[in-house]
Amino acid sequence: MSTSQAVLQHLPSLRRYARALTGSQPSGDAYVVATVESLIASPKLLESSSSSRVGLYRLFTKIWNSVALNDKPEANEIVLPPEQHLTHITPRPRQAFLLVALEGFSEEDAAEVLGCDLQTLRGLVEESGRELAAGDVGLDRIDGEGVRS
Numbered sequence: 001m002s003t004s005q006a007v008l009q010h011l012p013s014l015r016r017y018a019r020a021l022t023g024s025q026p027s028g029d030a031y032v033v034a035t036v037e038s039l040i041a042s043p044k045l046l047e048s049s050s051s052s053r054v055g056l057y058r059l060f061t062k063i064w065n066s067v068a069l070n071d072k073p074e075a076n077e078i079v080l081p082p083e084q085h086l087t088h089i090t091p092r093p094r095q096a097f098l099l100v101a102l103e104g105f106s107e108e109d110a111a112e113v114l115g116c117d118l119q120t121l122r123g124l125v126e127e128s129g130r131e132l133a134a135g136d137v138g139l140d141r142i143d144g145e146g147v148r149s
Contacts (some may be wrong), residue, residue, distance in 0.1 A: 003043050005054035007036065013103060014056060022062065033059040050112060057103070057113045061095065089131045096124035097132075102119050 011032070017026030024053075038059060039045055089097065095101030101108040111121040 001109050003039070003046060003052070006046070007039060007056055010053050010056050012035075014060060017057070017098055017103050017135075018060065018064075020102055021094060031064050032062060038063065040122055049059075052107065053111050054105075056110050057099070057105075058115070061113055064095075088135050089128050093124045093128035097128035100125055148149060 015025075015028060015032055016033070018031050019025045020028075022031065023027045034101045035056065045059055046052050046055035049058055052072075095114060096110060099113055100107065105113065107118055107121055111118050114121060114124070116124075
């Protein structure tokens with residue numbers, strides 16, 4: 001499978017992740033576009049990862065983490081309630097939580113995406129749980145598309 005086919009296959013899920021991470025579809029899509037543009041400029045960026053999916057999310061993560069104001073949605077954007085609650089989780093634990101809980105990455109793959117070891121990833125996921133519990137988000141009513149059931 002070519003790089004472009006592999007990326008195309010994962011774009012819908014990357015957009016879902018980006019939306020949940022940023023709190024809005026327009027903001028999430030802007031990061032996805034930046035990720036795809038980076039791949040166009042340098043297609044070999046995915047080669048060092050264990051899979052094209054992990055590499056794509058890892059590149060997205062590097063881009064998202066490089067922007068200082070990535071932890072709150074734009075004031076003029078419409079934010080759906082689940083995303084609004086998720087944006088209250090600090091950025092790094094939010095990433096770990098979404099990679100494992102929403103995107104279904106194994107702990108090993110999620111750690112690779114975030115560029116950390118397994119112990120750090122587990123700590124981040126635990127931190128997200130504490131922050132969610134403190135905010136009473138009610139994730140049991142949110143489906144995989146970030147919509148309340």
